[in-house]
Amino acid sequence: MIKKMLIANRGEIAVRIIRVCREMEIETVAVYSVADKEALHTQLADEAVCIGGASSEDSYLNMESIISAAVTHGADAIHPGFGFLSENPQFAKLCKQCNITYIGPDYTVIEKMGNKVAARQTMINAKIPVVPGTNNEIKDLNHALQEAEKTGYPVIVKAASGGGGKGIRVAYNKDELKSGFLAACKESMASFGDDTMYMEKFIENPRHIEFQILADNYGNVIHLGERDCSIQRHHQKILEEAPSVVLSENQRKEMGKMAVRAAKAAGYKNAGTVEFLLDKTGKYYFMEMNTRIQVEHPITESITGIDIVKEQILIAQGEKLKLKQNDIKLTGHAIECRINAEIPEKNFMPSPGTIVALHFPGGNGIRTDSAAFSGYTVPPYYDSMLAKLIVHGKDRNEAIKKMKSALGEVVIEGVHTNIDYAYDIINNKDYISGNFDINFLEHFNWNKG
Known part of the structure; x- marks a missing residue:
């Protein structure tokens, strides 16, 4: 059993992991750069240690400093979150060599799936459709x-x-x-x-559909349904929803089976995501496999009731999946908006600074994952995401209405944000009708105020 976990990350995902560890009675060690000394994750963790300078290279990408912090503070596990070192096979291998449990797949799988040529060949061998x-x-x-x-x-x-x-x-x-x-x-x-x-x-105007999978160390693999991540700007996701409005139940079953087959072909263990492109005719093609927790995992949690981060930890400490595929029921519809500190009208230029006032909405079916607080200074060195606003409704129409209401209630003063931009997306008639693909935002006209 894991007794103490070091979180090799920052921001809302670090806070998310710390909260799960608290629930599981696992002690936590936060790492931080000099720029993040007062960050929320350092305040919530049982222990916190500075691992270097403000730049990612000097801190959150510094494998030696992170491993040293884990050893020094007696952590027997490391959770990499997403971004930074989360898909670095060398880091996972280093954890293994130091007898530290890595919350994720084996480094050999990260290496194989991280190389898109090798991943593609693996899927071809497994008879999974590829582009x-x-x-x-x-x-x-x-x-x-x-x-x-x-x-x-x-x-x-x-x-x-x-x-x-x-x-x-x-x-x-x-x-x-x-x-x-x-x-x-x-x-x-x-x-x-x-x-x-x-x-x-090049598949023109496809949708980006990804399946969440869970795989334990005993050959059990299941999927938790799909997420539609087609609302993207320069290949970066802005808004995600689950399930997809365009998949039939038969398509969902078939693609889900392929996602499970892909995970088995890769020898995958832990939580991961199999990503597909879906063309206008309904044909789908394997795109890649993400060997980590995804930013948008909360919408899958909303429609399944499964805590994916908790499952990651249980799998990593050797427990069998208690869930079978038939246990997975998708209930209602969930949408996530990423709230970033940026200036949309200036080509989404980052907007670092100090937050002087902050309010996030609450209520039935509304969740906010964030590490921001009033008085928090948003540093210029990292990703600009401040929060993830997640809503869950009985159907897609209700979820859209909840997101409109929730976005209208958010208050963040002191830095610029993309809230108005997200509000215009959720109100767009093509988005509401489900008529969109990965090129939607290229032609999107929004109110620049």
Whole structure:
């Protein structure tokens, strides 16, 4: 049994994990950078230790400092949250070498699924639909041009080690591929230290559908239904909902079975997400597997009643899944809006500063996950997300109405936010009718005040 856990993260996910640990009577150790000394997660944890300077490289990405803090403070487990080191196989391996329980899959699985070429080949071997494209890495520009002729334009080149929308370019012809390929390589090297690329046929105007899976150490794998994450800006999710308005029950069952098969093919253990692209004809294709907890996990918790972070910890300490697939019932509809400290009318420029007034809504079916408080200074060094506003209704229409009401009640003064932008999305007639895809925000007209 885990007795003390170090949370290798910050912000709302660190607070979320600490609260689950309290419920499970597990002691907690928070780590923080010098910029986060007064952050909420440092105040809620049983112990807190500074691990370095303000930049992520000096603190939350500093594996040695984090492991040292765990050893020094007697933590027998580490939860990486999302972002930072959560999909770094070297960090998971280091935890294993130091006899620290890592809350997530084995480092070999993170490595295999983190490399998009290897992940793609794993799915092909498991007979899971993948987007037509290259089965091996693209060696250089000439190779890319040759493969594009075979696949047929438009194509999308992606970083093999990518994530977060980095190292991706779409090309509709040779000229666009020439410039896009080189730019993607450069961006991938800067972001991941690796410029290995692969190529796929570009599926135009798809929806982004992901299935939440849970897998224990004894071969039991289940899925918790899907989330529709199609409302994105530059490949970054803005608003998510569960379940998807476009999937039939038969499609849900079939894609869910494929998600479970994908997890088994990868040898997966713990919580993870299998992501698909769904085209206009209803065909779906494996896109990637995220080997960590997702930002948007609360909407799945809302419709299933399952605490996914708690399940992560139970699996990591060797317990069998108590749930069978037939136990999973999707009840109602949930929507999540990400509230960011940013200025939408200035190309979503981050807006660091001190929050001077703060109010989040409450009530039946309304949840806010946040580490913000009145007097909190939003640092300029990290992701700009301040909170996740989650609503749950008996159906999608009720959930939309609840989100409108909840967004209208949020008060955050001292920094700019995207609240008005989110409010306009939730009020958009195409969003309300379910008529959207991953390109929705590219054509979205909103009230800039």
